[in-house]
Amino acid sequence: MPVQKFRSAEEMQAAPVQVVYGDAFDRFVRHCARYRAIAPRTYPRGVFRFRTIEEAQAARERVANDGDR
Amino acid sequence: MDRDELLRVLRAFESEALEYVLIGATAMGFHGVVRATEDIDLLVRATPENIERLRRAFRAAYPDDPSVDEIRAADLLGDYPAVRYYPPRGDLFFDVMTRLGEAASFDTVMAEVKEVEGIRVRVATPGALYRLKKETVRPLDRRDAAALRERFNLSEDE
Numbered sequence: 447m448p449v450q451k452f453r454s455a456e457e458m459q460a461a462p463v464q465v466v467y468g469d470a471f472d473r474f475v476r477h478c479a480r481y482r483a484i485a486p487r488t489y490p491r492g493v494f495r496f497r498t499i500e501e502a503q504a505a506r507e508r509v510a511n512d513g514d515r
Numbered sequence: 516m517d518r519d520e521l522l523r524v525l526r527a528f529e530s531e532a533l534e535y536v537l538i539g540a541t542a543m544g545f546h547g548v549v550r551a552t553e554d555i556d557l558l559v560r561a562t563p564e565n566i567e568r569l570r571r572a573f574r575a576a577y578p579d580d581p582s583v584d585e586i587r588a589a590d591l592l593g594d595y596p597a598v599r600y601y602p603p604r605g606d607l608f609f610d611v612m613t614r615l616g617e618a619a620s621f622d623t624v625m626a627e628v629k630e631v632e633g634i635r636v637r638v639a640t641p642g643a644l645y646r647l648k649k650e651t652v653r654p655l656d657r658r659d660a661a662a663l664r665e666r667f668n669l670s671e672d673e
Contacts, residue, residue: 474545475521493600
């Protein structure tokens with residue numbers, strides 16, 4: 447069903463997105479590639495170590511915020 | 516995310532017999548719950564031998580990167596259970612963990628094997644991913660948990 451019509455934006459947002467399952471890996475990789483193309487980032491390089499997951503997540507946020515500036 | 520690069524790394528994991536389980540958004544992607552991510556999260560078995568396998572796998576995938584040698588068993592088995600590796604180029608990076616919080620580790624996270632291009636990939640089950648994500652505080656994780664629950668009809672107290 448290539449075209450779906452909705453009577454409201456709410457109805458559209460509530461409708462499940464139609465996807466073809468079975469090619470999950472490629473869909474995932476394509477989606478990430480599109481995201482990167484739209485919002486490219488510059489990463490540091492190398493190895494970084496963290497005492498906790500929270501510490502690691504905070505470092506990731508800093509990199510994301512720096513890249514978005 | 517470069518498909519060939521990711522496959523090259525997963526192939527190296529298999530070739531080196533790395534004991535690992537994919538978690539996070541990449542694992543969700545293998546289950547068909549797709550959202551963009553920058554990192555590949557993996558829990559690895561916490562033994563010196565396995566960390567050496569991890570280093571060999573990364574060296575095979577990124578032969579020109581001396582920083583792989585900075586991934587050390589002493590850290591991952593000691594005070595630094597989380598190590599982030601940014602390869603020399605490209606747009607993906609790896610979050611390697613030996614434990615997650617107090618309870619989750621390679622031994623406690625249920626996993627299944629998925630196959631992509633002949634490569635066997637060990638991926639946390641939807642239920643295991645849901646359990647990992649539902650208790651965390653990040654809004655993104657809560658959204659992931661909700662998506663997993665809906666897609667796989669998981670009960671709230673799964």
